[in-house]
Amino acid sequence: MVVDLAEAFARIEEFWSPHVAAELNGQHVKLARLEGTFDWHHHESADELFLVQEGELTIRFRDRTDVHLTAGQFHVVPAGVDHQPVADEECHVLLFEPAGTLNTGNVDSERTVEEEQRIE
Template identity: 60%
Template sequence: MEKVSLADAFASFDDHWEPRLAAELNGQAVKLAKVEGEFVWHHHDDADELFFVHSGELRIELRDRDDIELTAGEMVVVPRGVEHRPVADEESEILLFEPRETRNTGNVESDETREELNRID
């Protein structure tokens, strides 16, 4: 058991859309990412995805319903199968909670796809 300082963890990297593994529990992963700009449209066939905004703002664009606007301290769960695209107009820090094997781009293969994640030290 080791505690994780979110402030220190986010300060340890600068790249955008490169999730880092912060913790694992019961087959789930807690991932941290700095985000800015638009990510790819995608969905996850077998997993819900929790987005928690640590700092900044995040918009979850959805094809079949209204966008969801999140600010620091807010979160939303995007259900499996729902096509979505995270967007941050300015740099934001987010926490993701999802099954460990969940690929960041879900059903889409792109330049942003990450199969292996670096662990926060």
């Protein structure tokens, strides 16, 4: 399977709604369009990798220095670490995390995606 990232991102209509693009070794590769400020949350037992494809993303932390990412950069948020993604303008990211990881982690909000859509 070949995924054209530009085409895949163009099919995602909502911000903060990750779509599964691939699965390997129990991990999901998700694509998401981000804009604005997301909920503070953490993933109790899952690391989460943010790879910026287009735009800029800041990941805020309660207990450490914020991380600012631009296109072509990634950062891994360790399991259990509170974080808050912020995109001042539209940003496209690839997320790598264990299958079944909720986008809002330990927080249940209107942004929680229970059933992830897939990029076909």
